[in-house]
Amino acid sequence: MIGRTISHYRIVQKLGSGGMGVVYEAEDLNLGRHVALKFLPPDVSRDPVALERFQREARAASSLNHSGICTIHEIDRADDQQFIAMELLDGGTLSADVTGKPLSVSRVLDLAIEITDALDAAHSSGVIHRDLKPANIFVTSRGHTKIVDFGLAKLMPQRRQVAEAVAVSAQATMDTPVHLTSPGMAVGTIAYMSPEQALGKELDDRTDIFSLGVVLYEMATAKRPFEGETPAAIFDSILHRTPVPPSQLNPSIPVELDRIILRTLEKDPARRYQSAGALRNDLTALRTTVTSASAAIPLAQVVRRPAFLAPVLILIAAVVIAGVFLYNRNRHIQWARNVALPKVANLVQRDNNLEALPLAEEAMRYIPDDPTLKQLLDTASRVVTINSDPQGADIYQRIYSDPNARWEYVGKTPIAAWREARFGFYAWRAEKPGFATVEAANIGISRETSWRAAPGNKLTFKLTSTAEAPPGMVFVPGGEFSLAIPGFDALPAVAMADYWIDKYEVTNRDFKKFVDAGGYNDPRYWKQPFTKNGRTFSFQQAMALFRDKTGRPAPATWEGGDYPEHQDDYPVTGVSWYEANAYAEFMGTSLPTMFHWNKAAGTWAMNYIAPMSNFEGHGLAPVGKYLGVGPYGTYDMAGNAKEWCWNSEGSKRYLLGGAWNEPTYMFSDADAQSPFARESNYGFRLAKYVSPPPAAASATIAWPYRDFTKEKPVPDSVFQIYKGLYAYDKTPLNTKIEAVDDSAEAWRKEKVTFDAAYGNERVATYLFIPKKAHPPLQTVVYFPGSNVIYERSSQNLDWHWSRLDFIIKSGRAVVYPIYKSTYERGDGLNSDYQAATAFYRDHVVEWSKDLGRTLDYIQTRPDLDHDRIAYFGLSWGAALGPIMTALDNRIKVNLFLGGGFEFQKTLPECDAVNFAPRVKQPTLMVNGRYDYFFPAEASQAPLFRSLGTSEQDKRRVVFEAGHVPPNDLVMKEVLDWLDKYLGPVSRH
DSSP, rough: TTTTTETTTTEEEEEEEETEEHHHHHETTTEEEEEEEEEEHHHHTOOHHHHHHHHHHHHHTOOOOOTTTEEEEEEEEEEEEEEEEEOOOOOEEEEHSSSSOOOHHHHHHHHHHHHHHHHHHHHHHTTTSSSSGGGGGEEEESSSEEEEOOOTTTEEOOOHHHHHHHHOOTTTTOOOOOOOOOTOOSSOGGGGHHHHHHHOOOOTHHHHHHHHHHHHHHHHSSSSSOSSSSSHHHHHHHHHEEEEEEEHHHHTHHHHHHHHHHHHHHSSSSGSSSSSSHHHHHHHHHHHHHHHHHHOOOHHHHHHSSOOOGHHHHHHHHHHHHHHHHHHHHHHHIIIIIIIIHHHHHHTTTTTTHHHHHHHHHHHHHHHOOOOHHHHHHHHHHEEEEEESOOOEEEEEEEEEEETOEEEEHHHHHHHEEEEEEEEEEEEEEEEETBOOOEEEEEESSSOOOOOOEETTTEEEEEOOOTTSSSTTTOOOEEEEEOOOOTTTTTTOOOEOEEEEESSSOOOHHHHHHTTTTGGGGGGGGOOEEEETEEEEEEEHHHHSSSOOTTTOTTTTTTTBBOOTTTTSOOSOOHHHHHHHHHHHHHBBBBOHHHHHHHHGGGGHHHHHHHBBBBBBSSSTTTSSOOOOOTTTTSSSSSSSEEEEEETTTTTEEESSSSSSSOGGTTTEEEOOOOTTOTEEOOOOOOEESSSOOOHHHHOOOOOOOOSSOOOOOOOOHHHHHHTOOOOOOOOOOOOEEEEESSSSSSSEEEEEOOOSSSOEEEEEEEESSSSSSSEEEEEEEEEEEEGSSSOOOOOOOGGGTTTTHHHHTTTEEEEEEEEEGGGGGGSSSOSOSSSSSSHHHHHHHHHHHHHHHHHHHOOOEEEEEEEEEEEEEEEEEEESHHHHHHHHHHHHHEEEEOOOOOOOGGGGGGGHHHGGGGOEEEEEEETTOOOOSSSIIIIHHHHHHOOOOOOEEEEEEESSSSOOOHHHHHHHHHHHHHHHHHOOOOO
C-alpha cells in the first residue's frame, strides 16, 4: 500500500492494524493535509455484517462534533476498497499510560473530565459507544483525550422520552436502531462490559458509564476491577463480584474519588450516574477541591504569621496527620484480615492461584507478619529468578488464557526475585535493542513443563542478535527430551542440541517462491525415494501426482499454479510429505523430527494452548491470528493445519498438532499417513539444526497405541487365577501410633504404622480425623499421583493435601497410606508407567496388599465406619483404581480423578483391562478434556465403558481442563457422589 494513491489520498506509512481495520497515514492531495485512512482487511471486507459495522462507525462518529472525539472527514470506496478518512492524531492510546503503575489523582481527574465531556456530547446526539476501553481512548502528544473507534456504536432512544411516550399512549412508538447483533447477543470487549451488556440486554447510555468506570478504576489503580483466567470467569466477576475500593489498592486516592468510581460500577443501571454530564460535574467539583487543597498556603508560612500560633498549629497538624494515618492504617489492616485473607484462602483451595496471588500480595502490605497469609502466599506462588543471555533485556508477562490481559512490565534482567502464581500459565516477552524479540509461554512449577526452569526456579531467556537469528524462526534450547504424546511418552529421552524452528507454519506466499523457482521440475530437491505400497515411482511419475485442481504442479488446494486470492498469509495446505520435504531442501532447512516438533509445541500444556488455538472452527486462519503461543514463541502448532514431521511409521509419515476441523485433543495425539497424502488440512513448518539431530530423534517410531475397543478381558476362570496372586494371610497388624498432631482447627492427624503383608516391612499410614463429625466416620482411602515416587519424605504431603482437605471438612476421615516405592519406601522403581515385567507386576501386587492392610487397620478402629469406605485415586491412583477396587469388596464407592487406561503393554495379571469389568462399586470418573496422559476418547472413555458397574451407578464428568481438573470443579462432584452412595454426614 505504501506509495499508492487511493482516491485523492497518497499512502505514506502504516500506523497499525487490528481485527476490524488497518490504518495508514496518508496525504490528502486535494487539501494538502495529512489524515489517517482506515481500511477493512480484505478477508473482512466481504462480510456484509463487518462492512455495515465499518460504515456505521463512520456515520456515528461523523455525526459528532466535539474536540474530544476523533473527527471523520469522509467515507469512500476506491479500487474496491472501503475506507474512512479521519483526523490524524499524534500520541498513543491510554493503554500505554495505564500499564504498570497508577496515574496521579490529578491526571486521572484531568483525563476523566475530558472523556466524560466527549461522552456527554455523543450521548446527547443519541450515540452509544459500546466499546469504551483504554485502547479506544487516544491521548494526544499535548495530553488531551479523544475517543476513537465507533465500530460498535448504536443509535439510542432517550430514556425519558420513551417513558413519557409510553405513558401518553399505548400506541407510542420510537425509532428502532439498526441491530447488527441479535437480541441476547453480547458485543464489546469482555473486561469492560457492563452487566447488561454481558447479558445481551437492550442498552442505553449508562452502559458507557459503567465501561468508563472500569477505565477510571484502571487509571487509578493499574488494575481492572473485574478479572478472571477465562472469559466465563470475567463475566461472572462482572455480574456478581463487588470490586475492592480503589483506595485499598492505591492509598493516595481520596475517599470522594472512591465513591465516584464505585458508583459508576454499580451493577444496577438505576444506581449509577444517570448521565455522563452528571459524572463530569462530580469529577470537576472534586478536581476543584483537590486543586484548592494543593494550592493552600503551606503550613510553614502560616505558622510565621503570627509566631505565637506556630506551636498550636504544628500540634494540631500533627494530631490530624497522625489520626488520618492511624485511621487509614487500621482500615487497611481490617480489610486485609477480614476480607482479603478469607478470600485468598478460598481461592487457594480452589486452585485459583492467579487470582489469589495479587490479592495476597496486596494484603501483605498491611499484615506482613501474619503466618496464615505467609503460608497461603507460599502455597499460591513461587519466587523465580529471571535472567537473559545477554543481560539487560526488558521482561514482560501476561496471563496466558485471558485474551484481554495486559503485558505487565517485570523489569530489566537480571531480576533477583519475581513472584508468580504456582501452576499459573503465563506468556512472556523479552526485548533488547539489536536482538530478536523472544516470546514464550510457561507453567509455574511442574515436572513436565519447566520449559526454562533450571534448578532453583530460574528462568533464562536466550537472546540472539537480529543479524544472527534465522528470519522467521525462534530459538529452542537443547537438552534431553521425552515425547509428551500419549502412548509415546514412555520412549527413551533423546539428547538434542540447540535448534531453530519456524515461528509460523509455512504460508502460501512462502511456498509460491518454490513453485515460481521451478521447484517441481528440479530433482535436486526431491532426495527421498518415492515408494507406495511396495512400488517405487520415478521422479516424473511422482511429479504427475503433485498437481493442483487445474493440473498444474502445485499444492492440491491451489488453482492455475497459484493460491486463492487474499490467502497470502494462510498456511499452505494440500501438500504431501514429499512436497514439504522438497521445500525444506529448497530452503536449506529440514522437516522437524517428532522430538524437535514436540518440544517446541508444548503439548504438556495443551489445556492452556489448545483453547487459544484454531480448533473446531470455520476454516483455516492466517498464521499468528490465534493467541496460542508455544513455550518458545511458536504459533499455530496447535490446530490450524496439521504439520508433517520427518519420522516414519512403517510406510507412513507422522503429522502432528491437529487441524482446524479436528477436536482439540488432536494437538497432543499423533497421526501417521501416507507421505503421498495431500489433504486440505495438511501443512508443515521447518527446523534448522545447529548440529545434525541424533539418530534416535530421526528414527522410525513404532505406533504404540492400544485400541482398547479391540481388547477383550480374560474370562472369569482366568481372572480368578490372577486374583489369587493378590491374596495375603491376615496376620496380626502389630499397630503402633507413631505421632498425633492436634494443632489443626478442623482435624486431628495421626501417623500409624503396621506390618506389611510381605517381607518384614512396615506400612506407615496418615489418618485425618475431623473434629466436628459424629463417629463412626465415613472413610476415604487415598491413592496419590505418581509424583510421590520421586519424593523421599512424607512429612510434607505436598499439593495432594489441597485435594483432600475439603473431604475432611465435609466430616469424613481420610486415610493416606504410604505405598511401596513412595516417599520413605522408595525402592528403585523410577516410573509409574506400566511395563511387561515381573518387577512391575510384583509392585502392583504389593500396592494392592498395602491397600488391603490399610482396610484391615480401618476395621480395628471403632471411630471409623467399616461399611462406608470409599477409594479416591488421583492420576496414577485413578489408573490403578480398577485393579485396587476390583479385588476388595470392602470398598463401597470409587472416585477416579484424572485417570484412564494406560497405553503401555503390561502382563495380563496386572493389566487394568482385565480388572475394569470386575469393578462393581458405584464409580465416579472426573477428567479433563485436554488430558495428554489419558486422552479423553482413546483412554478415559474406554475405561468408563469397561467398568462392570451398572449404568445408573457410574458417572463420567469431563471438564474443560487438563490432566487433573482444578479443585473448584471437582469438589461438588466428589461430595455429591459420597453423599449419594455413603449418605450425608452428621456434624456437630
